[in-house]
Amino acid sequence: MFKLISTLLRGRARDAEQAFADRNAVPLLAQQIRDAAQQIQSARRSVAVAIAQNEQEKGQHATIVARIADLEVRAIAALTKGNEGLAREAAEAIAFLEAERDASVKAQAQFTQAIDKLKGIVRAAEVRLQELQRGERLARATQEAQKLDITVAGPGLATLDDAEETLARLRLRQGQNELTAAALKDMESATRPAGIIEKLANAGCGAPLTSSADDVLARLKSRINSAA
Structure with a gap:
């Protein structure tokens, strides 16, 4: 034994x-x-x-x-x-x-x-x-x-899963915020006269609100011709 x-x-x-x-x-x-x-x-x-x-x-x-x-x-x-x-x-x-x-x-x-x-x-x-x-x-x-x-x-896998879910929620929330901001901007433009005028001008309805490079050149050439 x-x-x-x-x-x-x-x-x-x-x-x-x-x-x-x-x-x-x-x-x-x-x-x-x-x-x-x-x-x-x-x-x-x-x-x-x-x-x-x-x-x-x-x-x-x-x-x-x-x-x-x-x-x-x-x-x-x-x-x-x-x-x-x-x-x-x-x-x-x-x-x-x-x-x-x-x-x-x-x-x-x-x-x-x-x-x-x-x-x-x-x-x-x-x-x-x-x-x-x-x-x-x-x-x-x-x-x-x-x-x-x-x-x-092991435990790290769960942590990675949680992080991925958090990132997905963050991206979704950021996308929603961007859409909300865009919608608010459209709503403000629709209710303000200045916003309606800007929208019409951008659509080619009436005189443009800002001068283009072609407009500036035409104005400068006109001055030269007038001086001659």
Whole structure:
């Protein structure tokens, strides 16, 4: 019985953990991406350190090679002068330096191989990180869109319906107001003599109440003719 209860509790804990992770998937993803970015930055520093160490090893190798060449010249000079004991000391130093030189060459080869491998790992990780960052942005946009969809589909839909009904009533009332104003204007024109005269003039009955451009031009030409 205890074993069954223990198994059930573990199952419920796992379900609760998974449900929590699902509810917080986006912020969890963002933090995981930040952690990965920090690890990639640390890997970049490791590559930079390896490159610096390799450059240092190259400098030491060049120094060793130069010392070997100098000792060989001096050893030959000692042999030429018949000082074989001094030449032997130089030969021993040369042998030691040659071993150092060979070890340096191997170290450089190892550094180069490790650096190339690390660079490849970092490049691949950077590509994956960029894909994750794009995916996170898309996930956030999708989450916000889903929130909006839920809002509209739920209480927000009723709000939109109410707003549309309000707008329809507003447009209807504004249309009625315009018609009422037009009707009042017509009624006022019909009862006022000035309004009747204006209506008759606009209909071409009698002299127009306002001068047209043609009338003005005719009057100006008449003045010119009179002056001549």
